[in-house]
Amino acid sequence: MSQTCKYSKKEVTDCDEESNTFTITKQLRVGDPAICKEQIVKTKRCKNGDEEGKGARKAEKKAARKAARKEKKARKQAENGEAATPKGPCQYGSWSEFGECVDNKQTRTRPIMSGAEKRKCQQRATQVRNC
Numbered sequence: 001m002s003q004t005c006k007y008s009k010k011e012v013t014d015c016d017e018e019s020n021t022f023t024i025t026k027q028l029r030v031g032d033p034a035i036c037k038e039q040i041v042k043t044k045r046c047k048n049g050d051e052e053g054k055g056a057r058k059a060e061k062k063a064a065r066k067a068a069r070k071e072k073k074a075r076k077q078a079e080n081g082e083a084a085t086p087k088g089p090c091q092y093g094s095w096s097e098f099g100e101c102v103d104n105k106q107t108r109t110r111p112i113m114s115g116a117e118k119r120k121c122q123q124r125a126t127q128v129r130n131c
Helices: 054-080 119-123
Strands: 006-012 021-030 039-045 105-109 112-114 126-130
Touching: none
Parallel strands: none
Antiparallel strands: 006 021, 021 039, 105 126
């Protein structure tokens, strides 16, 4: 027959900022002292870690998600002509509506505000989609 050892928390220390840990001391409540330890001491990492800890990693992930959403929104606005391209030689106005369906294709254009002499800018001023 196996002996059951049960413990109760005796003491829990505050978080030590230097080591980013705290200590839990448990005292034997039920069980044979010849088989069970009188006292168990455990050291654990604090949940509200320092700057290099979990909190900082969580903040970095949040910032990365925010930047990705911002980039996606800017890309979508550029596709819809809601925002001019701020960098590079090509600057555009707003997109026109898609035209009539011809040969199962629709076309729309946008005016080139700067960079009209560049072939790349001319190509990006027109969009074609299937209808």
